Amino acid sequence: MNDDLPDAPLRLHIPEPKARPGDKASFAHLRLADAGVVSCPAPTTPEDQLRHLPHTLVRVLDDGGDARGEWDPRLDDTVVLAALEAMVRTRVFDERMFRAHRQGKTSFYMKSTGEEAIAVGLSLASGKSDMCFPTYRMLGWLMARGYPLTDLVNQIYSNAADPLKGRQLPILYSARDFGFYSLSGNLGSRIGHAVGWAMASAYRGETSLALGIVGDGTTAEGAFHEAMTFAAVYHAPAILCVTNNQWAISSFAGIAGGEETTFAAKALAYGIPGLRVDGNDLLAIWGAARWAATRARANLGATLIEFVTYRAEGHSTSDDPTQYRPHDEAKAWPLGDPVERLKTYLMRRQAWSEDRHQELIERLGHEVKQAMKAGEAVGSLGASKPPVSEMFEGVFSTADWRLIEQRAELGI
Ligand SMILES: Cc1ncc(C[n+]2csc(CCOP(=O)(O)OP(=O)(O)O)c2C)c(N)n1
Ligand SMILES: [Mg+2]
Known part of the structure; x- marks a missing residue:
């Protein structure tokens, strides 16, 4: 007992976001770093020499659209163009399906606007036999692997051609052949599956990795920490990712512990590497995913990656974000838009142009429309159901x- 301390009443700290509706949006509290300033250690580096990484930010694309530093995966332009196309396809599809909900064609929809680079980057940087244990904001994984749009539409319309036969809420896809484990609406229930799957892969002497994805809010669940324990103890060949999009419906990331430390720093307590990465930078995402995969394939175990991003739109068709955050918060987001940043990069390399970009949006819009027509021919919400x-x-x-x-x- 220290008698010098006054008997002040005890109180709890209730985290509050920096800005609410009507306030000026601000991300001044966010710890950033310039592109290219973080050096890239060899993937075989012992964990105790990597402990600075959760407190900085791995970035490759700078504000002018040039790639900088050691995390640059130095991809061929054709590969980056494929990534851009998958990101734009995701965005165009999201727009159309959100409108389809407003037109009564589906009961529910969720967009991944502003977060497309994460799903697409992880998908293209991973091996064909690796398995992603996704969240509902990972549509880009499927888009990058050519999953048929009509199968998506039929699932969203819950019609007789739904590949999941009406068993799942719209957008909770499942596509084993595309490395996309079945999605669950119960948050956190899949991260342990990812680690278990990775352990099974190693137990059988196979070569496939698992990727487990959770949102910032979901890290507050026990399931996340159990998965981290197993991943660390058994050196599971897994890449565990936190998509920190600043919000969990109307709860800001501070409610899940985002003010005390970074989400990447959760790795420190488990003794595995933690990378904090610009989630709106396709090249940084790719570089980080490849680094973690190289480490896992060398039997050095799991890595936790926090992707710092922003949920640019509402949580779902059932949400109105103007009730809890400034209406222009997305504009104040300091890491920009992932599609625009990649487009600028490719244009600076003379590999892309504004005209080609507009043509791409039109072509993809047409593709999505055709898929919707095919889905509507079977039936949209309520018009046709699996037997x-x-x-x-x-x-x-x-x-x-x-x-x-x-x-x-x-x-x-
Ligand atoms: C176990 C569980 N608790 C609560 C919910 C309700 N819920 C659905 S999404 C969501 C927010 C999740 O936020 P986050 O993990 O940050 O992911 P994000 O939606 O931002 O991608 C909540 C609380 C749920 N689906 N499952
Ligand atoms: Mg979130």
Whole structure:
């Protein structure tokens, strides 16, 4: 007991965002770093020499659109063009499907606007047999791997051609052949699966890695920390990613611990490397993913990567962000827009032009429209449903007595 301390009443600290509706948007508190200033250690570097990395920011693309520094993956322009196309396809698709919700064609939709580079970068930088355990903002992973747009639309419309047969909420896709593990609406439930899958890959002597993705808000769940423990203890060949888009619906990142330290710094307590990366910079994302993959493939275990980004639009079709944050907060976001930044990079390399960009948007708009037409021909929300008998199939290899009784009751 220290008698010198006054008996002040105890109180809790309740984190509050820097700006609410009506206030001037500000990100002055955000710790940034210039592009190219963080050196890239060899991926085999022992963890105790990497402990500065969670407190800085790996960036490659500078404000003028040039690539800088040691994290630059030095990709061919053709590869970067493919990434840009997948990012734009994601954005165009999101726009159209959001409108489709307003037109009553689907019950629900979520956009990943402003976060497209993360999903696309991880998808293209990963191996074909690696498995992503995604969040609902990882549509870009599928877009980068050529997943058919009509299958997406049919799933979103919950129609008779839905590849998931009406079992999942719209946008909770599942596409094993595309390295996309089935999505769950229960936040955090997949990060442990990612680590378990990675452990199984190593246990069997295989070569595939797992990528587990969670949002900033989801790191506050126990499931995240259990997964981190297993990943660290068993040196699981996993890349664990936190997409810190500053918000978890209407809760700002401070509520999940984002003010006390960085999300990348959670790695320190587990003794695994933590990288804090510009999430609106395709090249930095690629460089970081490749670094973590090289480390995992060398049996040096998991890496945690925080992607610093911003959720430029509402949480979902059920959300109105003007109720809890300044209406122009997206404009104040200091890391810019991932599509614009990549476009500028390619234009500075004479590999792209404003005209070609507009043509691309038009071509992709047409592709999405065609997919929507095909989906609507089967039926949009309520107009066509998978047969009720589907409900009893595809889950158990042998139906148990309850299913048999229920099916008999329905007479199907
Ligand atoms: C276990 C669980 N708790 C709460 C919810 C409700 N919920 C859905 S999304 C969301 C916010 C998630 O925020 P974050 O992890 O930052 O991801 P983001 O939406 O920002 O990508 C919440 C609380 C849920 N789906 N599952
Ligand atoms: Mg979030």
